[in-house]
Amino acid sequence: MTDPGPTPTGEVGGLRAAGLAGLGVERANRVLELVRAVPDYPGPGITFRDITGLLADGDAFGHVVEALGDVVRAAGGVDLVAGMEARGFLVGAPLATHLGVGFVPLRKAGKLPPPTDSVTYDLEYGTATIELRAGTLHPGARVLVVDDVLATGGTAAAGAELVERGGGVVVGMAFLLELDGLGGRERLAGREVTTLVHVES
Numbered sequence: 001m002t003d004p005g006p007t008p009t010g011e012v013g014g015l016r017a018a019g020l021a022g023l024g025v026e027r028a029n030r031v032l033e034l035v036r037a038v039p040d041y042p043g044p045g046i047t048f049r050d051i052t053g054l055l056a057d058g059d060a061f062g063h064v065v066e067a068l069g070d071v072v073r074a075a076g077g078v079d080l081v082a083g084m085e086a087r088g089f090l091v092g093a094p095l096a097t098h099l100g101v102g103f104v105p106l107r108k109a110g111k112l113p114p115p116t117d118s119v120t121y122d123l124e125y126g127t128a129t130i131e132l133r134a135g136t137l138h139p140g141a142r143v144l145v146v147d148d149v150l151a152t153g154g155t156a157a158a159g160a161e162l163v164e165r166g167g168g169v170v171v172g173m174a175f176l177l178e179l180d181g182l183g184g185r186e187r188l189a190g191r192e193v194t195t196l197v198h199v200e201s
């Protein structure tokens, strides 16, 4: 599952669209039109990328799920999709259905009944703990970890750690948006990382 990297780009609202496998420049630019940049949220200096407009557009939402599905299939498929709470559920669950595989929720602390395993991590604007229900994964399950945004990579790295501690094999990680300059890709070095659209952080 290799990220084709930046390809011909367009400028939409000052953001840089990198068209990619299965999505293409036109659809990547449409994604950028639909993702709202909110300055100084949730704190000063953070530009928050709000995907609710994208989710509300049936065509664009369908296209991003299909594009991620194409990348996963081309890489040989997976047994399960694991999504990071909460926005990773919004991308991961439809992707799992599209691929015809099951979905594993990696939930914020205190939401899953025991027994669980947990990992605490830092992200762009705070810290959090996520959990996996013990016994969810069959040994050697090939798992795709999915989220909406790759920023520092702290959330995704924690998700991968949980999956691996639970007996799964992380065969890839997929995101709608990659916020360039926050070190997420470096944090996930050595893993197969696919992002549909790059934006400036």
Ligand SMILES: O=P(O)(O)OC[C@H]1O[C@H](OP(=O)(O)OP(=O)(O)O)[C@H](O)[C@@H]1O
Residues within 6 Å of the ligand: 084, 085, 086, 087, 088, 122, 123, 124, 125, 128, 147, 148, 149, 150, 151, 152, 153, 154, 155, 156, 184
């Ligand atoms: O790469 P990172 O720096 O770890 O940041 C990315 C994470 O941050 C956001 O989640 P958030 O914790 O805000 O929770 P939410 O999905 O519940 O909104 C986003 O949905 C990713 O999970």
Ligand SMILES: Nc1ncnc2[nH]cnc12
Residues within 6 Å of the ligand: 046, 047, 048, 049, 050, 123, 124, 125, 149, 151, 152, 179
């Ligand atoms: N800037 C940002 N916008 C949306 N989600 C994020 N998760 C981490 N950083 C983020």
